[in-house]
Amino acid sequence: MSGGMGGNVGGGNAGGGFGDGRPREGSGDRPFFGYDGAMKILVIEDDAQAAAYLVKGLKESGHVVDHAADGKDGLFMAGSENYDVLIVDRMLPGRDGLAIVEILRGAGTETPVLFLSALGSVDDRVRGLRAGGDDYLTKPYAFSELLARVEALGRRKSAAVTTTRLQVGDLEMDLLARKVKRAGKQIDLLPREFRLLEYLMRHEGNVVTRTMLLENVWDYHFDPQTNVIDVHVARLRQKIDREFPTPMIHTVRGAGYCLRA
């Protein structure tokens, strides 16, 4: 499955250059929520050009990035430093990316791992996640897709505490009573819309791509040829934003959606 090609979902232009249309771009208009946005990321990738592209892109997006060119260095660095997210290539000289993550998990390291792989089959993906990976992205990928996923992983780590309420600006979600209010006014959502909004709220301020939504809200990873996800988001947007002066669900061109106050 070419689950990683977020850019061609919905027919829009694919994720273009770095940070194009990104909400952050070195300015301070991004809300603080538990962490300062800048993450420490380790990239374990043997292909020098691909690694340089990744490191440059992640740095321009405001993150601190280290690079290891082989499995041995990667394992050493991941074990000795404290990273927020590891980006691991599946096929590395000397040591398989899967083995590295298995070793790290065996040693008790909980750092979220995003696998990058040219092996895109359903089985490969399952194997990657089973080995302790948290997400799996098939090469080639749009950088915007990768960035959204990396930031989602970093967020997951900092928001790991179980909560019963989510709040973004004047939007409130009660996870136990399954109720949503905006500015004190109750909003009725269908169960699927509720899950969609929950995912957006949990990743508040981050870009979430269409494939991320399909994977996490519907639990499928494939490429719908039609804009099914966009229609769902549009319907949710109707309920959340229409009667209020400031929209909260923003479309990020060529990447996906972002919910922020």
Next chain:
Amino acid sequence: MPDFALLRTTTFRVALLYLGLFLASVLVILVLIYWFTAGFIERQTDETIAAEIAGLREQYRQRRLPGLIEVVKSRSAVPRTSTLYLVATPTFTPLAGNLSDWPDAEPDPEGWIEFEIADAPEAPDGGSHDARAVVFTLPGGYHLLVGRDTMERRHFQERVLISLAWALLLTVGLGAAGGVLISRNVMHRIDAINRTTRQIMSGALQERMAVANNGDELDQLAGNLNAMLDQIEHLMVGMRQVTDSVAHDLRTPLTRLRSRLEITLVEAATEDEYRAAIQEAISEADRLLGIFGALLSIAEAEAGTMQRSFQKVSLSDLARLMADLYEPAAEESGLGFVSDIRAEPVVLGNQQLLAQAIANLLDNALKYTPAEGCVTLTVKGPEGERGACISVADTGPGIPAEQRESVLRRFIRLEASRSSPGNGLGLSLVDAVARLHGARLEMDDNGPGLIVSLVFPRMAPE
């Protein structure tokens, strides 16, 4: 230097082993035959003598020497008898019987003697004969001899021995021939398999092992090897098809992409023009990657290796989820969406691939059905011969019956749909996924529209 290659062959060793075993069993049988024939006759001789003695002893007890002599005389007079009698005086002068002289031999402790008689009584050939007898000394110094001419017996034993020797000789000959024949036959077939294997390795991939059709182990071996080769060939053909498709159908858009970039390099002047060209190039590349991904998915489904990781999939749950995903999009396009779930069938399969297949069918239905139309997603349980079934129906233009086969082929797009987006791989993938699951892809007229069904095989009851 002698060539020992023959001695090392399995043929020779099997033949030798066969011969050895055969010889040993035949030898045992021959010894038994000898024991039962020649041995029996020898024992019979002794028993006859013992019976004669018992009879004479009775006569002697009743009538003493004269009675004995009388009986001996009368018995000796029987023509062609092979029993020998002789009553002699203490000085070994014959008194009665069919021997002319007391034989000149020393009796063993039990009284048995073996001797030769020059003129056997009524003997057919008249020459000297072997004989075997018991001698007694009667009260008063008289001597009695009772025996039998053993010539005939010896002849018989010799004849038996000669027959057995011939039998043994024949056994060696026949055994050797049989061993060579049988092992030749087996080895010949193994050689044939080896020869074919070598031919296949050297490139004659269409070759197959000869099957003798008698259902033995070698046939099974040949059959299994052939099935394996068929499977390999099938995979190779599939792979070649993918490579060919990739070569043919990715070359065009790649060429287009390349020339567009080239033109941009020559003609573009402003940054905006460059930017636009790059955006276009990226979406073209994404389209290419989409095709590539779809081709790989098809190849993966066709390879069939995923059957190992099959799990139970509820078709009704799958349909509910897909309906949940697609219903809003259908309504947005002004289409009705009906999900008609009549049963809760469970099939063995890969959830993600089945979802992708249903999504492709729904994508097509949404794409080709004009506004005001209706898309129906149906799940049915097993009915009679048919297993569980999931189908997508639309009210669009449908596909003419004669074109239904061809739309399953890769990159085939009907004339009417050339203008709409798509890569012509959607139904190919559905077909590959169906075949991976042993399911049948059926296309029917929905009057108007198209109804595409995946009919699964009946699951064996647990």
